[in-house]
Amino acid sequence: MGLPAILINVLALGCLAAAFFKDRTRCLHALAIAARSFLKILPMALTVVVLVGLLLGFVPESLISRTIGRGSGLVGILVAAAVGAVLYIPSIVAFPLAGSLVKSGASVAAVAAFITTLTMVGLVTLPLEVELLGKRLALSRNAMSLVLAVAIALIMGVIL
Amino acid sequence: MRRRNERSKSAVRPWVLLGVILAVAVVLVITFPGRGQATRAASGRFLVEMAAVLPAAMILMGLFAVWVSKDTVTKLLGQASGVKGIAFALLLGAMPNGPLYAAFPLAAELLKKGARVSNVVILLSAWACVSIPQELVEMQFLGVKFMAVRLVLTIAAVVLMGLAMERLVARRQTSRPRTS
Numbered sequence: 001m002g003l004p005a006i007l008i009n010v011l012a013l014g015c016l017a018a019a020f021f022k023d024r025t026r027c028l029h030a031l032a033i034a035a036r037s038f039l040k041i042l043p044m045a046l047t048v049v050v051l052v053g054l055l056l057g058f059v060p061e062s063l064i065s066r067t068i069g070r071g072s073g074l075v076g077i078l079v080a081a082a083v084g085a086v087l088y089i090p091s092i093v094a095f096p097l098a099g100s101l102v103k104s105g106a107s108v109a110a111v112a113a114f115i116t117t118l119t120m121v122g123l124v125t126l127p128l129e130v131e132l133l134g135k136r137l138a139l140s141r142n143a144m145s146l147v148l149a150v151a152i153a154l155i156m157g158v159i160l
Numbered sequence: 161m162r163r164r165n166e167r168s169k170s171a172v173r174p175w176v177l178l179g180v181i182l183a184v185a186v187v188l189v190i191t192f193p194g195r196g197q198a199t200r201a202a203s204g205r206f207l208v209e210m211a212a213v214l215p216a217a218m219i220l221m222g223l224f225a226v227w228v229s230k231d232t233v234t235k236l237l238g239q240a241s242g243v244k245g246i247a248f249a250l251l252l253g254a255m256p257n258g259p260l261y262a263a264f265p266l267a268a269e270l271l272k273k274g275a276r277v278s279n280v281v282i283l284l285s286a287w288a289c290v291s292i293p294q295e296l297v298e299m300q301f302l303g304v305k306f307m308a309v310r311l312v313l314t315i316a317a318v319v320l321m322g323l324a325m326e327r328l329v330a331r332r333q334t335s336r337p338r339t340s
Contacts, residue, residue, distance in 0.1 A: 033222035148317040
């Protein structure tokens, strides 16, 4: 287990212990919410586990590096950003996928674009956002996020 | 009844997807036995790594949902303005929150109650892409350097976007220029 995994578990256990001593019923309520969200995210997490296996087992690295690798440049970044905007996976589950993409030849910039649009731009949830926040706000937020994600990706490509 | 049906349908769909992907994987591995070893090894490794972080992230989210109510968030953000408002919006967004669509109703309510557009947009964006458990998971799979650089750039982008959006929306809504 890596250091981040240890950190997040220590943090969760510490907060849980503090919550338990502060207020038992609320702590149990929180655990019930946690269990429910875990069950909700579980099928997607397992799907990603299988996809990562297929990705590393079957997709040749040359294909990945050709489409979203270092040499793919701006086109690769735009492809990754578009995929991230359309897909609807919780980001916490997407990180392993992103990590395996980097390992099999994707560029840091493209992966950064993918994660950033995945979290900030939501085409699937756009109708809901328009309904609740208005067309103007929702559309410009998503458009601006898309542009900024590409900008972040480009800067990350230069720095890392 | 109908709503209940819809809800159970949306709960079942991800499992169906998992089943389909799993079936495809099994067929692929049987057809190309040479690739089976690598596929199983990668999936196994990621299963372990995922199991090491997911429950903890869910627990943090559950605790936050119970201890900090939506009313508290509305109160804190509705009143704060200026740099303090931006900092509050970032901080609240960085808490272990649920999915982004859960933030839309909250944002709508904040706007109705007169919170600044910039703060609401910053809250939404930070909710989406800055979160303490999420950063730790990102570090686990992509390394500390990737996580740190993306975090700094994202925060800058989020604040910039909040301020720009406020100008954009305010120019449409008020005929008079704002004194600020």
